[in-house]
Amino acid sequence: MRPRALAGAGATALGAVTAVAALVIGTAAGAASPSTAIEYVPSSAYGIAAEGPVPIDPTPHVESTDGSRQENSALTVPENPLVSLEVAKVVADESSASAELLNLALAPGAELPDQLSALNEPLQQLMSGLQPACEAENPAKPVTDALGEVLPSEIVEQLDPQQLCASITTAETPALVSIELVKVACDEKSGSVEIANVALLGQQVAIPPLENETPILPENPLVTITANKQTSNKDGSFTVVGLEIDLGGGTEVITLGSATCGFAETTTLPPPPPPPTPVTTGLPVTG
C-alpha cells in the first residue's frame, strides 16, 4: 500500500463568483446602513461517474450550496456491466469535500460489455494467449511472451507468471483492473489523493508517486489510468479527481472519486436607497 497525499493547485479565480445562495446579515428591513452578504460557491463530491457507451450518473453525489455539511453514501453503483464497488462515501461542506471508494472492480471477469466490443480485441487476445501459455510445462516464459504480445514490458515485468496463471485458472477470472481504495479530498486551496492496491488481472502493480495527472499504468492498448487530476474552475472552485480511467482513447471515460471545493465570500452591500418621496402629480392608473 502506497498512499500519497499531495498539495494541489490553488483555487485562483476568486473574482468569478457564482452566487448560488446568499445569506444576508446585518440591518433590519428599511435601515439605510450597509448590509453584509455571504455568497457561496458550492462544494460537491461524487464517487463514480462514466461517460461513453456505458454512462453512469455521478453516484453517490452530494452538494453543499449554503455552507452546511452534506453527506451521502452508496453500497453499489447503478446496474452496469463495467464497474462495481463495495462502498462509496462522499461529503461536502462550505469549503471542503471528499470522496472515498472501497474495492472497485473494472471489467469484472476481464470482459468488456457489448457496448465496448470494439475495445475487446486486445483483451481477448491477451486472455486467449495466456490460457495455453499457463498450461505449458514450464509456463514462465510462454506467459511472459503472451503478455508481451499485448502489454508493454514495464507492466509485464511487474506481473508474476505463476500467480497470474493461478488467478486466471480459478473459477472467477479477476477484473481487468481492481483498486482497493481511492480517497480524494480538497479544501479551498489544495487537493489530496490516496490510492491503495491497484491490480491488473489480479496482479498488484506498483503505484508511482502521485504528481498531478500521474499515469498509473505505462501506455498500453487496454486502459489508461490517470491519477490526481486537479482543476481550477471558472467559478473559483477547485476540483480534484482521484482516478480517470480511459478506455479506447476517450470512448469510455470513468471518473473515480471527485471532490470540488467552493468557498464563502463576504461582501459589503451598498446601503439601500431611501424610501422614495411621493410626487404630487396626476397620472390616471388602471385603478
Added chain:
Amino acid sequence: MTNQDIPRTPRGDSASTRLAYVLSGVLLVALGLVAVLVLSAGADPVTGRPTSNATSTKPVKLSSLVESTTHTRLDAAPADPNPQQATKGWIVRPTKVIALRVSPGGRAFGKVGPKQIGETWLPVIDQRDQWTRVLLPSKPNGSTGWLRSAHLKRTLTPYLIRVHLSSMRLALFYHGREMNSWTIGIGKPDTPTPIGRTFILGSIVDPNQTYSPIILPLGAHSETLDSFGGGPGTVAIHTWPTTDVLGTASSNGCIRVPQEALNQLTRVPLGTLVLVDQH
C-alpha cells in the same frame, strides 16, 4: 369611484384585432432577426454598408429619439428574455438623457433620462462589458434596452415584490427572505393584470384620485386598455376604499392592496423588481 365612472378606451378583443397584433408581433420578430443578421454580417443597419466593427457605437441625435416613459410606446425595444427571472437587485439611474440601444453598442431606438415621474430608477437584467440592460417603463410590456454603463448611477435594492395572480397574494422579500405577504385584488378577466417582470416606476400622490393616499405606478401597462381615465393604461399598486375587493379579480388591471401593505411598499426603492406570475 366605481369602474363605470372612469372613461376608458377598450382596445377591443375581436378575433381580427387579435390577429392583427399577432401578425404585427411576427413582423417585429422578423425585422429583429433581419437586424441581427445584418449586424452580425458586419454591415451598418441603416446604410447597409459594411462597417469595420459591427459593434462600434454610432453617435445618435438624441432629439430625434422618443423617450421611454409610461406615456410612450417603443416597439423596437427588445423583449425581456426572462420575464420570470429574479435579479440580484441592481438598479440604475441615468445621469443624463442617454440613448437606448437594441444590443450593446447596437442601434439606438429611444432614450431615457434621469427624471420622469420622479427620479428614474430602472432594474438591471443583464450586463456585458460597458453596457447594462434594463427594463423600461414604456409600452409594450416587457420592453428592455441597453444603456452605456458609464452614464449610470448604480445601487442595490434589497427588496423584491412577487405578485401571484391565481392565489391573489403579494409577497414582499428583503434580501431573498419573505418579510410579509397579503391578499390582494387583481384585474378582472377582461382587464387582467399583466404577467411578467416589471418594476416600481414611481410614488405619487394624485390629487385627482381619492381611493389611495399614495399610488405606486409600475413599468407595466394593461394589455387590453390602450388608455384609461385619460392615462396610458399604467398598472399600479394602491389601496382601495373598501376591503371587499381583496381576494377578488375586480380591478381594471391594478393591484389593490391593504393599507398595511401600502405602508410597507411605499418604503421600497424605485426600480425594485415586481414579478407577476400566474401562480
